[in-house]
Amino acid sequence: MPPARLDDMLEVQTEITSMRGTSLVFTQRIVNAENTVLNEAEVLIVCVDPLLMKPRALPKSIVAEFKQ
Template identity: 50%
Template sequence: AFFERARTEILRQLGISQQTLLQESIAFVVKKMDISYHAPAHLDDMLTISTQVEQVRKASIIFKQTIFNQNKRVISTADVLIACVDITKMKPCALPKLLVLEFI
């Protein structure tokens, strides 16, 4: 859930509303996710999620994400492949141009 929230916040900061995209029949789905857990997170830990764009393709983005605790210890890492889909057809579609321009 933390990784998902961080990706949503990046879109929000770029002025991209997932609600608006849904009205245009566009959604993002997790196609593949590789997670490694390195250390436990404890109750009341302050967690920070770093999100880097690794690769932008026509209809997908690969993110590299890392969760750190307040002592900068790595808690978890993830490589996430997000696909852009047309929800009326449930088929891949091109990423919104604004998103591509922001990430390239």
């Protein structure tokens, strides 16, 4: 992958690639003005009960927002 340079115009593209009961996976890409992919990452986010420190269901409000 080519490097980004100072003053390059960059775009960060983010999409949800998976949504399960307790987690979301985002795929993120950084592209330059020529739409060349400079970096790509998958980000796993898990909803955790703060007292039990165990996975719990994603809040319905968050699921509804992402399904729009």
